[in-house]
Amino acid sequence: MTKKTGVVPCSLEDCNLLYVSKGLCGKHYHKLRKYGDPKGGGYEIATSDEQYLNQRHKKMPSGCWEWQILSSKGYGKAKPFGLTQEDRNKKSQTAHRYAYETWVGPIPGGLVVHHKCANRSCINPDHLQAITHEQNLAEMLERSAYLKEIADLKKEVRRLKQKLKGTDKTKECNV
Secondary structure (H helix, E strand, O other): OOOOOOOOEOOOOOOOOEOOEOOEOHHHHHHHHHHOOOOOOOOOOOOOHHHHHHHOEEEOOOOOEEEOOEOOOOOEEEOOOOOOHHHHHHOOEEHHHHHHHHHOOOOOOOEEEEEOOOOOOEOOHHHEEEEEHHHHHHHHHHOOHHHHHHHHHHHHHHHHHHHHHHHHHHHHHHO
16 A cells, blocks of 8 residues: 555654655654654753753764764754754754864864864764864875775776676677
8 A cells, every 4th residue: 555645644653644754744754854763853951052962962882972963964963052042043063063162162263173083973072172274184184084985986986897897798798
């Protein structure tokens, strides 16, 4: 049986709203996409910057504190705590900068907040440091982030070329 949008109720118990996608109503589908859980995102109202930050990260075995709401580039997105709801809807910042300012202190002018762990979603203050943009680039290159990516892409190109050569041989055999 195929579900039809707007006809079948949401698949979650005690929800009488109508189906939109993946068996869920619009409200629960939005939570699924944003938080990874159709019932997720229900944080209690924070009373401090620390509480706001602590509610929204997950501690990993690596020691990283991974922010749960990410941008398309993999950085955590945070809406500063002390703003009115209207202002919070307009403003967001990277979670690691917000965490640094909350737990370490103001970011000195001209410096960026660098992830020593190379995990863009990490907000652990022990993994963050304020350095110059040039130092950040040097560290990134030193750790060979781009070189690894280039090596992986070259490997994939070789694999695809091999696959294409195999396709050509098959055609020659059939002639």
